[in-house]
Amino acid sequence: MSPLRCLFLYALLAAALLVSAQQNRLLTQIEQLGLVNVIEQTIRPNVPKQGANYDFIIVGAGAAGCTLAARLSENPKWRVALIEAGGVENIAHHTPVLTGQLLQTASNWGYRTVPQRLACRGMHNNECSVPRGKGLGGTSSISNMIYNRGNRRDFDGWAAAGNEGWSYADVLPLFLRTENAQLKGLEHSPYHNHSGPLSVEYVRYRSDLARAFVDASAQAGHQRTDYNGESQLGVSYVQATTRNGRRHSAFSAYIRPVRDNRSNLDIFAFSRVTRVLIDETTKAAYGIEFNYMRKSYTFKAHKEVILSAGAFNSPQLLMLSGVGPEDNLKAIGVPLIQPLPVGRRLYDHMCHFGPTFVTNTTGQTLYPSRISVADIISFYLAGNPGTWLSSIGGVEALAFLKSPRSKLPADWPDIELVMVAGSLASDEGTALKLGANIRDDIYDALYRPLQLSQQDHFTLLVMQFHPKSIGRLWLRDRNPLHWPKIDPKYFIEPEDVEFILDGIKESIRISRMPALQAIGARLLDRRVPGCDEHEFASDDYWRCSIRTLSYTLHHQVATCRMGPEGDPTAVVSPQLRVHGMRKLRVVDTSIIPLPPTAHTNAAAYMIGEKGSDLIRADWSGK
Template identity: 35%
Template structure:
């Protein structure tokens, strides 16, 4: 169809339709937010607090600290305003590989990822206001109480599960009407915070409910709300979404504070060094920034707060002379504070793909999708208003009566012959052709239910190391997936529990079957055997984008980077507040816990200074 129809007309009808199309085309310009302006700051300007990184944590800190009117706050972001694709929930993958993404890759280790291009794993990270809260799948998970008990039991007394729950509530504004009707669920969430929490208005709810029912059938109990159930069971998860638009920390925390005269935000400004005083007693007094090609210095009266994320935070600390002494010397960096734990304790939620095929859903109706695109422009509904993965999740262990989840399942549903299958396999997972073709052979005539198996509490740890003293050179990311043999055994057994889904009523009704992902090393193993899955795990493991722990909190400077109040050991006036401070990774998606950490950290700072 070329838009021209040779029918007799007076022109009235064609003008009506042309005006309508022009109207809908122009409404895309309304998909925006009131982002803060880029402030003009003179060199050597003095602030009370300088926050490095306007990501999931940094935006929260900027809002909460600028609540104190007498405090002058500077927020520094390396990226720019988020693009439209960040606001529209279904289009987040359109940000991957662009200037709004740091585009990190893990280091090749000659052990894992033989089936991935270059034997590396792609780690997208948000480079914009809101950071990775502007690029993620928006799934909002608290974690399990035992996660925070582990933190507390390691001497981090500021992080008892009861305290943690209070700060989740401080952040939240639950909007999901069906959840608010249940008193127990409603009491588990906050009602008056800046962060809108809702349920996606899904266009495939019948299918996702069938998936949840299938999990329930194999012993992963269906629950009304996963967070209220302490992330045990299966169900539809809450999300940082409101009326069909993403709720990032930039939109929730930064935009609402943008007109405060004491809050200053600068963008496209890359912090290259934390300035530390000379002499034995080290104190952070400012930062050095590359801003539009110019080197500038900004000074801090009270504190410098690093919220640059699990990769950039340890990199910046080490570039500034804070880190493992021998490693810094090897990069010609003067070691000012010997902290061996900087960059260590890298933990991530790995995922392993499990391909289940079926006769439904049928091929995508392109015309229907066009209409839904117009529907989204008009009322923020349709497929564009939901996450690019589904919002159906399962948390489980090998024992159905366990009180702590060991595994998590996401699922992506691709209709028959979907072009998105190849996009995902090539662009996101980056599998080599033999793997991709083995999936495409099945997905051309069948729908693909891509179950993403997630090992929640890996024993394998990695690290972040500098390649050089050049701030613009990306660091080495050693993920070390399956470095501990116990992880491999646990993952294979956890996956085998999920493959039982093909025997459930729903999957039987659509002719469901488990597909083989071909790879030469794995092809001789029996499909669905433990050896097969161990082989797939080692060769095809990727990430679900939850790196944490590289500036862990604890009381021992030999093994941790910050104390329980998030102060860097051995340096006055310097804190780290982001995902890197987690001593142990939480159960589930990590964006919610990072926002909680920033809420708690903000109050700790206020307690210390106000």
């Protein structure tokens, strides 16, 4: 790469990332200079007023929260406040290829798990990185943008467990309501809608590696499918929440189009909620406390407080407010208002960073040095959606598979292969390595040679859909600014490792099909440090590798689990009301009862739509 191209590229991207990383510091400096009012409308929508009153207060502006805010504010008689701890999106968020870099900014809460005994052995202190979005748009502003709703059996299972109104027939119309699909070949599919707020499209950039993988998967017997259609099983190019090649976040889809037209919707960025205000006698929520610019504020809610803060922050806020496990709250001195199993269950999709395959192609793997000035001009100025920069972190195709050990029905996938046109070497150790908390010795042994040689390669991340391992989340103390303790207990059930091993074996089988052999695909034969005692590529070697190169795709669920009254594991009812409480709901992916056969971004929008319907039905005419 020429010095001029390097300067142009990195100046542009660094400037964008710097804005995100330094927003809080910038606001403090601006306040000290007395310039708050000048930049009020460009950096933050509103300054809070102490004791302000609203009908609904929504905590968290992720996919569910933005959906709720947009839908509830459709009623001009209702005043709605949307509260978000983070800031606003910028050019970096809208550039899909920069997904990995966003993990190093203030847009990520930066959570890590407690040290894992049986997983994440390749990470510093065995701590898994568990990114969550912090900003208007939430995780939809930093995730890989994969749009995958789930399997009909997921939702039918929810309904069968007593969650009336959550069957596949109930939720499919809600998925469709959210979607504005621009999917070539699926224009007339009954499983897609073309008039919703959220843009869904095939990623326009497509490498020869992805084409070979899709063809090889078909040669291996996996049908081409629309995994959001009639059947998930098979292989497909990835469907993404992008619009003309740029990220289409929850904020972009639901809030930006309406915020200037609704005087009844107030949006408060950089506002960290610390507690839900609850009347201990009536057990009714009546407001929130939050910090803004180093000052404490309270807002009052006439109708409801709604937590949409995600799988970590929603349970944290419930517990800080006296709703949660009696033993944990008593230990840290939080007065108990309602005993509930908040955080007692935590499921997550764990995957393996590999296997990686090298190829004989040239110029197909994404490296920063391969992004040209022409690409940048074409993407940013001409709006071309087909450049490197529209690649969603390198993810290009997905395959949904059955495991030979599966006991689930034949149409219910067990494993997903995520085809990435690269690896941790693709960003030359500047983003994903840091974001995943991977140790230097692991990176140097496996990926640095690829970085230095710039050899083409691709990786198949293997993810298990239905893990048996159950973790938990709890408070370390009553300080609302401290992280909760997160212990997913990855691979505590050995069978979870075996499912991923099955996926690795199928990945290798696919690599031997003619389409991939035509480009010289072969397994990267570098050994994972710590697994040297095992024969390379043996089952025991892969088991060791799975526990070392463990990686979460950020699909945590069930910390505020949904279930009917009488379910001892449930925190919220099928109407998403917190059990035993009044005027308090949780509306986000923390309510999902079991790990879905999906990434969770699409489900978050659906839950937001469902929650808005439930709330409007309760308060219609009131």
